Amino acid sequence: MKLLFDLSGRLSWLLAVFARLLIGALVLLVVADVAVRNAGLRPLAWAVNTSEFFLLYITFLSMPWLVRRKGHVFVEFLRIALPERAKAVLARLVYLGCIVLCLYLAWVAFNSLALAIQRGTYEMRTFDIPKWVVFLPMVTAFALSALEWLRYLMGYDDFYDRDLLEVGGH
Amino acid sequence: EDVINAVHFAPGPSDFTQEFLRFVEAVNERGKGVVRIDVRGGPEVIPNPQLGTAQQNGLIDMIHTPAGLYLELVPEGEVLSAATLPPAEARKNGAWDLIDSIYQQKGNAKLLAHMNASAGFHIWTVNEPKLTEDGMLDFSTITIRASPLYKQLFDNLGATMIIQPAPEVYTSLERGVINANAYPVLGYASFGWDKFTKYRVDPSYFRMDVLISMNKDSFEALSPEAQKIVTEVAAEYEQKSYDETASLAAKLAQEMLDKGQTAVSMTGAGKDKFLQMAADASWQRMESRDPTHIAKLKELFQ
Amino acid sequence: MDWFYSFAILISSILVLMGLGLPVAFAFFATNIMGLFLFFGGARGVTQMVANFSEAVTTYALAPLPMFLVMGSLFFRSGLGDRVIHALDLAIGNLRGRLSYVTLGSGSIFAALSGSSLANAGMMGTLMAPEMLKRNYKPHMAYGPILGAGSLAVIIPPSTLGVLLGSLAQIDVGALLIAGLLPGLVLVSMFCLLIWVQTTVDPEAAPQYPVPKASGWAKARAVAANILPMGFLIFCVVGTIIMGIATPTESAGLGCMGVIALLLVYRKFRWSVIWQSLDDAMKVTGMTFLIITASTTFSQIFAFSGASNGFISAVTGFDLGPYGALLMMVCVVLVLGMFMDQVSMMLITIPLFMPIANSFGFDPVWFGLILLLAYEIGFTTPPFGMLLYVALGSAPRGTTLRTMAVSAAPYVGLTLLLIVIVVAFPPLALWLPGLMGR
Numbered sequence A: 001m002k003l004l005f006d007l008s009g010r011l012s013w014l015l016a017v018f019a020r021l022l023i024g025a026l027v028l029l030v031v032a033d034v035a036v037r038n039a040g041l042r043p044l045a046w047a048v049n050t051s052e053f054f055l056l057y058i059t060f061l062s063m064p065w066l067v068r069r070k071g072h073v074f075v076e077f078l079r080i081a082l083p084e085r086a087k088a089v090l091a092r093l094v095y096l097g098c099i100v101l102c103l104y105l106a107w108v109a110f111n112s113l114a115l116a117i118q119r120g121t122y123e124m125r126t127f128d129i130p131k132w133v134v135f136l137p138m139v140t141a142f143a144l145s146a147l148e149w150l151r152y153l154m155g156y157d158d159f160y161d162r163d164l165l166e167v168g169g170h
Numbered sequence B: 001e002d003v004i005n006a007v008h009f010a011p012g013p014s015d016f017t018q019e020f021l022r023f024v025e026a027v028n029e030r031g032k033g034v035v036r037i038d039v040r041g042g043p044e045v046i047p048n049p050q051l052g053t054a055q056q057n058g059l060i061d062m063i064h065t066p067a068g069l070y071l072e073l074v075p076e077g078e079v080l081s082a083a084t085l086p087p088a089e090a091r092k093n094g095a096w097d098l099i100d101s102i103y104q105q106k107g108n109a110k111l112l113a114h115m116n117a118s119a120g121f122h123i124w125t126v127n128e129p130k131l132t133e134d135g136m137l138d139f140s141t142i143t144i145r146a147s148p149l150y151k152q153l154f155d156n157l158g159a160t161m162i163i164q165p166a167p168e169v170y171t172s173l174e175r176g177v178i179n180a181n182a183y184p185v186l187g188y189a190s191f192g193w194d195k196f197t198k199y200r201v202d203p204s205y206f207r208m209d210v211l212i213s214m215n216k217d218s219f220e221a222l223s224p225e226a227q228k229i230v231t232e233v234a235a236e237y238e239q240k241s242y243d244e245t246a247s248l249a250a251k252l253a254q255e256m257l258d259k260g261q262t263a264v265s266m267t268g269a270g271k272d273k274f275l276q277m278a279a280d281a282s283w284q285r286m287e288s289r290d291p292t293h294i295a296k297l298k299e300l301f302q
Numbered sequence C: 001m002d003w004f005y006s007f008a009i010l011i012s013s014i015l016v017l018m019g020l021g022l023p024v025a026f027a028f029f030a031t032n033i034m035g036l037f038l039f040f041g042g043a044r045g046v047t048q049m050v051a052n053f054s055e056a057v058t059t060y061a062l063a064p065l066p067m068f069l070v071m072g073s074l075f076f077r078s079g080l081g082d083r084v085i086h087a088l089d090l091a092i093g094n095l096r097g098r099l100s101y102v103t104l105g106s107g108s109i110f111a112a113l114s115g116s117s118l119a120n121a122g123m124m125g126t127l128m129a130p131e132m133l134k135r136n137y138k139p140h141m142a143y144g145p146i147l148g149a150g151s152l153a154v155i156i157p158p159s160t161l162g163v164l165l166g167s168l169a170q171i172d173v174g175a176l177l178i179a180g181l182l183p184g185l186v187l188v189s190m191f192c193l194l195i196w197v198q199t200t201v202d203p204e205a206a207p208q209y210p211v212p213k214a215s216g217w218a219k220a221r222a223v224a225a226n227i228l229p230m231g232f233l234i235f236c237v238v239g240t241i242i243m244g245i246a247t248p249t250e251s252a253g254l255g256c257m258g259v260i261a262l263l264l265v266y267r268k269f270r271w272s273v274i275w276q277s278l279d280d281a282m283k284v285t286g287m288t289f290l291i292i293t294a295s296t297t298f299s300q301i302f303a304f305s306g307a308s309n310g311f312i313s314a315v316t317g318f319d320l321g322p323y324g325a326l327l328m329m330v331c332v333v334l335v336l337g338m339f340m341d342q343v344s345m346m347l348i349t350i351p352l353f354m355p356i357a358n359s360f361g362f363d364p365v366w367f368g369l370i371l372l373l374a375y376e377i378g379f380t381t382p383p384f385g386m387l388l389y390v391a392l393g394s395a396p397r398g399t400t401l402r403t404m405a406v407s408a409a410p411y412v413g414l415t416l417l418l419i420v421i422v423v424a425f426p427p428l429a430l431w432l433p434g435l436m437g438r
């Protein structure tokens, strides 16, 4: 089991590395577009739509890693009123709920992906982009996130314990 | 009583939506006890680019949206903006039936009406437009905001094109990031753009391609009487929209002229060339996406 | 009362799931799926929702967030921020809470001129907040000004929300944007006063720390070496917008390049710093955008189920006279703002509000400005407040949403006060547009 979670952790980390690179690429792309336009050359008409897809990929590629690193914001105004034991049970229920959610959404996204490939559908922006490109990061993100939540459920970590990890923000 | 769920593409207060709501009212009036359209909202309910798919899947029975917003399902829909054949003629010569059958096959959609077909797009410029020798607008000094649909055309014309969402255009015009705009007369002033673009370039090109359509299965599930009412009212309102849109556009254009806008027209060979290039760009793209029906469409729609 | 059923189910579901500790995005996912099965096409609806995820974030207007985050984080991580603040200390001297004023001032400029409160909060959250916490400022002195500055993004031009409101409500866009200028200045002044009151009542909220005595020369040198180059950076972001070199969306990218140029000049460029900044930006962006995908679809289901329209009609249905109706409309926006994003709120409320406003003969510009202020408040009201989340995402571990909401509360209060002032004294909003010959 531990091996599985080590592997999923590596994979989540790798996807997050891509997300970081995409943010860097986003900056470069935007600056290049402005520079080219102000130099009086033809602007990169595809730059805006490409950036938009970067945003989609940044969202989903970073998702599993943020589950692992407790980066998803939560509130606990009801939870906080519970005794410790109940909190622990509740946490398990939340993990379980998140697993179900992630698996369900991964499955729905996978069906959409399969249908998009089968029908050969595309999205029209300044260029045509195959529709499966939109669903691919979702399938990956939800499936991998399900694994990460499973890791919490199996007791390898506590999502609500903020002190186990090194300081996450700064 | 059959109930039809409907979603429109434009925000509630816009002229487009108000027109659609009048159509809905007419259907509900005439279809009392037989059929009722239940409008569930606009872009706040389903984002524009997803309307076609939502209808195809049967999530929504009826949509009111431009063909250009879901060309990925029915690329042939572009013919509605590229060709100049009025809808009434299209219904007579079989063009409407052809495009309807293509929508049924590819988009699982039954076409009911082509709205606003009498209005086209204009180019609007901040600086006084210069014409080339043959009478075409000199596109070399134009930096224009337009939707991705028109990339091919403006590339071919030699203009510099910038893609950006409508609410950002105001600032871009104000600061000079762009000096031209491509948009219909309808709704133009509502964004405050007329404050900066003091020139309207004629002629208009393309056509508004707003469609009312229904999910094919939901349409076929209607009682024959309900089907009859919906299609009849739709055809009526298509004609009504054709007439009313023309006068509304004229009125709105005049309002802008009264506020100090100037209309400049392309002339002679340059004007013809421009219109031809506009149509060609669309046909080229349709052909590259799916050549199957092109010959037939050309024959009927041109 | 059909609407009440869906309204109660959707709202209580989101409240309970969030309160039980489900991460915000997941609470929305769960509520959405339940809502879809109850009101909107079941499994087909879920398929549609997944397709809509991409519509929610493949939006160029969101691009400034990651870029501004990179910018703020580069500043902080490289130590440039520290030097600038040190120079500010020398230049300003011992004004209590000075970093709060600086944050408010620079945040206001960036937020107002870039037009994106989200991106600005992210940048100031990564840049200024850590520096202030390091100097033992209490969290509300660090985050309050950051959250407060967001208000100005919406009412001072450029403002995409303002343009959108103008076009939806058929209000003269130019007049509406100009109308926000004076109230914006009043708001900033009130915020300054707030900081002054906060530091006077509780001096320990922004503790004094020793600032080396410096001669006039040393001060001038520190300013020239550390603060003036900031001017270059401000030019990269703000100047390029004003000069029409870049759009507000693009200018964030130029800001990033500006910081990198400064790093090179100050010999502080390290690839590791770049990498850490991308990491910071990824964390906040990923978290924020996932919430945006989830909450946008929530708004759609909320609207489709009829909950929002029913709620609005019910609340604004009483015959309360012009001021009563105005109060009700503002309250509607405040309530919806606890659960919904600004654009969805506008699309939902405007078609219902404008007929009411017109029936009372409200000046559209005046009314539009009041609405803009009300919409903007939703950014910082819990449980769903995007600015709160962004600030939280960039805050040290252990910071709670409560801390953020409490920090923002007085700023929300002052914005409400501004609404009252504008209602009581319309010329504040209408004088400038009037000069423009409206």
Ligand code: NA
Pocket (backbone or CB within 6 Å): C111, C112, C113, C114, C115, C116, C152, C153, C154, C155, C156, C157, C158, C159
């Ligand atoms: Na602004």
Ligand code: NA
Pocket (backbone or CB within 6 Å): C337, C338, C339, C340, C377, C378, C379, C380, C381, C382, C383, C384, C385, C386
């Ligand atoms: Na809120």
